[in-house]
Amino acid sequence: MTKTLKINKNVEQGILELLRFLLDGGKVSGVFTLKRINKEGSVAYSLVTRSDELEDAVPLFPLMPVNAGKLLSRFSLRGKSNKPVAAVVKPCELRAFIELVKREQGSLENIFFISSTCGGVYPIEMAVDGAVENNLSKYWEAVKKGEIPAQIRPACRGCVEFKPYTADMTVDLVGSSDIDKRCMILLNTKNGEELAQDMKGDFLEKELDKKILDKFQNKREAERKKLFDEIEEKMKGLDGFIDIFGKCLGCHGCSKVCPICYCKLCEFESPDSEYKPSNYESDLKKRGGLKVPPGTVYFQIGRLDHIAISCVGCGACEDVCPVDIPISIIFKKVGESVQKLFDYIPGRDVKEEIPLLTFEKDELSEVED
């Protein structure tokens, strides 16, 4: 059983009340949360230090403008936060941040995490014309019933990691039928308990409802299988592969928004990976034709080589791809197959080493010849 705070307000107001309480009581100096930018449904992550600034905050808004793991990395890259901050993030954002911390791209110190069981987020394009706003009530209806909301990111549709692993507090959302009336926050860690102490509300002992979440998990798993099967069908052999990736523009938008692609000087953007005249000549001699710019497929395989082990399947990459390549599903699928080799779930535990930075002496004989 986990100590749980029950606030007798709807879940959105409940969490805002908690955030205000944390700021006003001096328990944290800042809150990192989504805030509304305009009425069309655009939101952005913000750091807030005054509780009246929380007025436009929408901590649980089903949108991920940028993977927050990436932002928290920028926040703590040059040194840990001096003051305590509460960050409200989605489970895959938390996992992405943990992966970045493992790569010394940020610090967990002085950041407390509030997350939730996650119903998924809408594609970013729906945030510019009011579509998200118009869908909000349908979204929460689906979440309440433990169903997968329509139109969410494909990556979210098939995501089975919807429960946060290491959050200090978890808001009970998925399959929770009474979120209109009350807000249940599980206090998973000592820090979580201390933060919530003296908060107005009832304290009880509770667990997330396993039966409801298992059912939800099954739905997600079925979707995941469907998405993976579809990709496998399309990506048969070299021609299928070219069908999918041949249209890549080489804009590298996918890697710019990927939380795991943290390199400031990307190998695939360095002058070294530009073709020299002699490269063009030798390639053209062989092939008689060449896509310009060359190397878009090389970039995809290279990026997979580098980050598949840590892809958290957040879907940010696919969201920005101007030519709609189902990158996040491909990266998730290949990523999972790589992660499985080492029984690794990215971001599950900061103490788990990145598998490529360690080894067992006796293993993988199946790849040796």
Next chain:
Amino acid sequence: MTKETEKFEPRIVGFLCNWCSYAGADLAGTSKLKIPSSLTPIRVMCSSRIDPVLVTTAFLHGADGVLIAGCHPGDCHYDKGNYYARRRFAVLKKVIEGLGLESDRLRLSWVSASEGQRFAEVINEFNEKIKKMGPNPIKVKTSL
């Protein structure tokens, strides 16, 4: 075997670690063992030097096969390099396989400095396998 494949002479890029496999290849040569001319050896200091992206480069530019060879586990000149290399290779294999491409064109083998005979066997065997697979179809694609 068809006529086509009989004519086909593969091109194999071999990344060989300086301390073991390159020396093993050298020994195979000085012992006058038969080494197929298909091999283009590239000397690297350690198998762990090989970023999978290098292998990808060779593969996409039309190498019919890519061999990575290093010291036997436990014998790496830098102590642990080949253990890391093995993990990276396993990942690369999964990536290529997961994309529906031919991961069988990639091979990892351990060959020590004294194993000239083994080196000859490894490369001949790999060469035969690649011959059977035929040319890397990537070679003629123009939209990569």
